Amino acid sequence: MSVSKLTTLSEGIDRLVSDGSSVAIGMAQETLIPFFAGHEIIRRKKRNLTLIGPISDILFDQLIGGNCVEQICAGWVGNVITGSCYNFRRAVENKSLKMEDHSNLTLTMALFAGAMGVPFMPTRTALGSDLYQTNSGLKIMSCPFTGETLTAVSAIRPDTAIIHVQRSDPYGNAHIWGNLAIVKEACMASRNILITAEEIVDSEIISSDPNRVAVPGFKVSAVVHAPWGAYPSPVPGYYNRDHQAFIDYRNKSKTDTDFKKWQAIWVDSVPDSDAYMARIGIERMTALSITHHVVSASADFGY
Amino acid sequence: MLPQSEYTLSQLMVAAASREINDKEVVFVGMRLPMLGFLLAKSTHATESIGIYELGVVRDRLSPEPVLTMGDLPNLTHAQWLANTADMMGLLQQGLVDVSFIGGAQVDRFGNLNTSYIGGYESVKIRLPGSGGACDLSCLAKRHIIIMSHEKRRFVERVDYITSPGYGEGFEWRTRTGLPRGGPSAVITTLGVFRFDPQSKEMILQSIHPGVTEEQVMANTGWNLKTASPLFQTPIPTEKELAMIKKFDPSGYWTGPGSATES
Numbered sequence: 001m002s003v004s005k006l007t008t009l010s011e012g013i014d015r016l017v018s019d020g021s022s023v024a025i026g027m028a029q030e031t032l033i034p035f036f037a038g039h040e041i042i043r044r045k046k047r048n049l050t051l052i053g054p055i056s057d058i059l060f061d062q063l064i065g066g067n068c069v070e071q072i073c074a075g076w077v078g079n080v081i082t083g084s085c086y087n088f089r090r091a092v093e094n095k096s097l098k099m100e101d102h103s104n105l106t107l108t109m110a111l112f113a114g115a116m117g118v119p120f121m122p123t124r125t126a127l128g129s130d131l132y133q134t135n136s137g138l139k140i141m142s143c144p145f146t147g148e149t150l151t152a153v154s155a156i157r158p159d160t161a162i163i164h165v166q167r168s169d170p171y172g173n174a175h176i177w178g179n180l181a182i183v184k185e186a187c188m189a190s191r192n193i194l195i196t197a198e199e200i201v202d203s204e205i206i207s208s209d210p211n212r213v214a215v216p217g218f219k220v221s222a223v224v225h226a227p228w229g230a231y232p233s234p235v236p237g238y239y240n241r242d243h244q245a246f247i248d249y250r251n252k253s254k255t256d257t258d259f260k261k262w263q264a265i266w267v268d269s270v271p272d273s274d275a276y277m278a279r280i281g282i283e284r285m286t287a288l289s290i291t292h293h294v295v296s297a298s299a300d301f302g303y
Numbered sequence: 304m305l306p307q308s309e310y311t312l313s314q315l316m317v318a319a320a321s322r323e324i325n326d327k328e329v330v331f332v333g334m335r336l337p338m339l340g341f342l343l344a345k346s347t348h349a350t351e352s353i354g355i356y357e358l359g360v361v362r363d364r365l366s367p368e369p370v371l372t373m374g375d376l377p378n379l380t381h382a383q384w385l386a387n388t389a390d391m392m393g394l395l396q397q398g399l400v401d402v403s404f405i406g407g408a409q410v411d412r413f414g415n416l417n418t419s420y421i422g423g424y425e426s427v428k429i430r431l432p433g434s435g436g437a438c439d440l441s442c443l444a445k446r447h448i449i450i451m452s453h454e455k456r457r458f459v460e461r462v463d464y465i466t467s468p469g470y471g472e473g474f475e476w477r478t479r480t481g482l483p484r485g486g487p488s489a490v491i492t493t494l495g496v497f498r499f500d501p502q503s504k505e506m507i508l509q510s511i512h513p514g515v516t517e518e519q520v521m522a523n524t525g526w527n528l529k530t531a532s533p534l535f536q537t538p539i540p541t542e543k544e545l546a547m548i549k550k551f552d553p554s555g556y557w558t559g560p561g562s563a564t565e566s
Contacts, residue, residue, distance in 0.1 A: 029358035029388075030374025054388065055435050078432030080334065080372050081556075085432070092430035101419060103438035104357055105392045112389060124396055125439045128468035128480035134424050140481075149481025178379050179359035181388045234376050243371050292367070294380050 004170040005223045006200065009272075012222040013040045016160045016192045020070075022050040024111070024158040024186040026059055030080055030241070031178050033059055033233035034164040036226050036276055037196050039267045042066030052111075052158050054104045054182055057233060058249050061085035064097065065259040066267070071098040073156065075107050081243060082250040087259055101134040106153045108182050110137060113155035114189030122150040160221075161190035164230040165214060166237055167205070168197040172220025175205075175212045178236035187215040196226035198238050208301065228277050228285070239288045307513055310540050312493055313558040314548050315512060316450060317343055318540035319491045320404060323448050327351045328401040329394070331440055334373065335557055336450050337404030342551045343544060355394060357436040359386045369551050392436075395443045398484060403440035407451040407490075409462050412505050412526050413476075414469025414487035416441065416449060417462040424464055434466045441467035446488040453492035459525040470504035494520050496537055500529070510535035 007015075017023055023041070026033045038059045041049070048070040051060050055076040063069050065087035077088045091097035102110065109121040122141065127149060132138050137154035163183055168174035174195050176183060187193050193215060200223070206213065232245035253259040270276050277285065313336060320340025324330055326349040332341045345352055345365055354362045356373040361384040368377040379385060394400060408431050409417040418437060422428030441447050449469075451457065469487045470476055477486055486504070490497040495511040508520055508530045521528060540548070552558045 028374075030372045031358070031379075074433065076433045076435035083432070084430075089430045093427055099424075101433055103434040104388060104436040105396070105439040105443075108388050108392060124481075124483050125392075125442045127442060127482050128465065128471050128477065129434075129438050129442070130419075130424075130465045131434065131438060133464075134419075177385070178376075179356075179374065179385050181358045184387060185389065234374060236376060236379055240376050241372065241374065290376070292380070 002171040002217070005172050005220060006170045007222050007224060009037060009040045009196070009224045009226060010044065012194050012224050013037065013044050013046070016194050016221055017041055017044070017046050017049070019046055020048045021159040022052060024052040024161040024190055026053040026056045027161065027163055027181055027183040027186040028179060029055055029181040030057060031234050031236065032164045032176070032230050033057055034162045034196050034229060035059055035231060035233065036229035036273065037162050037164070037194065037224070038063055039270065041068055042263065042267050052156060054107050055080065058085060058246060061087045061253065062267070064088055064091050065253065065256070066263060069097065071100065073100040073102065073107070075102045075104040079246055079250050081246050086253050086255070090256070099134055100137060101131050103131060106131065106135070106138060106151065108185060109153040110156040111182055111185040111189045113153065114157040115185045118155065120152045120154050122152055124150060126151045156189060158186065158190040160192040160194060161186045162194045162196070163187060163214065164196045164226070164235070166197070166235060167199040167201045168195050168223050169201060169203040169206045169217070170223060171203065172217035172223050173203060173206045174214045174220070175209065176214045177212055183214060187219065192221040193219060194222045194224065195220055196224045196229040198227055198229070198235060200225045209299065210301065226273055228273070228280060231276070231280055237290065239285070239290065242284060242288055305539055305542065310545055311558055311560055311562070312512070313562060314540050314545060315537065316491050316493070317548055317558060318544045319496055319537055320448060320450060321347065321544070323489055324349045324352055324402060329353045329355060329399055331355045331357070331395060331400045331403035331444055332373065333404045333406065333436070333440070335406060337406065338373065339548060339551055339557060340404060343547050346547050347544065353383070355391050355400065357388055357391050359388055359391060360384070361386070361391070369553055371556060392439060395439060398443070398445065400444045401446070403444040403447045405437040405440055405447055405449055405467060407449050409457050409459060410449060410451060410490065411459055411462045413471060413473055414449065414490065414499060414506060415462050415465045415471065416467040416469065417464045419466045420464040422463055437467045441469065441487070442482055442485065444485050446485055449487055449490040451490070451492055453494040453520070453523050455523045455525055458523060470499065473504045474502060476504070494523060498531070505529060507531050508534065510537040512537045513539060
């Protein structure tokens, strides 16, 4: 019999995100960003982390502002609808943050190599760029078969991947849908996986559609029930993106002092999911709810 | 012809971007003005073009409602394919993407782009967000179009850091470097539209926007820029194009007066 992996967010973060560890978070790009779990990392005062992600939207900036980060391994760090992020800028410009500069393709290949258990993956991107100067995991190679010039991307094996999903059973079998970006590669490559889910459901619901499972439950370390856990990013089937929250964040994080005020309101004084939903407020939650439902045709997995 | 007061510079740039897309082409769509350029093309002259979005979305029809990011839920609804970044990048790396668009912060005479480190990485003055998918698009699409603000500090002889390679140091550089194809085919700025000389691979001024002078372009460019002869004026957006742009950007977030892009 499987053992339930359901736990609280604090316990999950304490167990799976230790000081100095590497964390892949925000793997679906603009959707399904585990903001609430990221905020718990700030609340638990985790230090010297390496953050791994394609584009983080504003979550990496928040973790940098929360003094959690030593190194960033990413394709892009900013605020998707407004541009640069200020904590990130300040940290790189005063040289308190180490960078491994990826493109989205090189990061995908790094995690894919980790997922496949091989030391590197070849790609044709990044040739002629300066990414090689600021990423120790990229090297020029010659194809052993054709002699072509390629980029070799060193494997990344994060200590922990944190993903947000629509629904999970207590054993870590989770349904995720929408665009998936590098969710699967990151889960496969990581030593531990922490899942935050909009809903916890019966295993029969999950196994009725195994194609939609992110990663087999035996590979998952912890499952946390976190409704609205991706807010302000969107969750297909659950809620839309809160653009205004991203604009507000830009306006309220320009200085370190401003950021600390933002952190006090949105992170420090929000101990749990109920508090997070209360902070978002019923008015915003209603405005962001799904109003045009497009339900897929069912698929028969019978025999 | 519409007077200049009837459209914004961003709208003119979006219209110029849309004209770079031919019907039935596969377009790797970026954020901001490029996304609007694709939507405009898709709803006017390139109705059978296909849009690929790096987060794992392929669309062969317009989203049912306007979006601000490629991950907004209407952009997922009735997509042709929802999949992984590796799938999108596979299409790109195989050479199946005809055209892509990328934004720039700093560009040089050979179309190399810097969106990472102004001042270089050792003595960084301004850290910008980085590559995202831009490096991949500039390396692997059949052609790419650069869209950016035109200022002297941004148009430099040599970029401080190459995030997204253009033609490197000029003729045949891409082949020597091992890049399989591509290179920038146009640069659309707040002052004009630029192409690249087929031999030298240097950027050439092709057209200037209404109300802009050639001298103004030269004064805002950090090298001795060559000009096409004859020099054209960039076509202004038609009323139909403007109506479409307003439909896709109803709040004017990207293209309205005083918008994110205009300011």
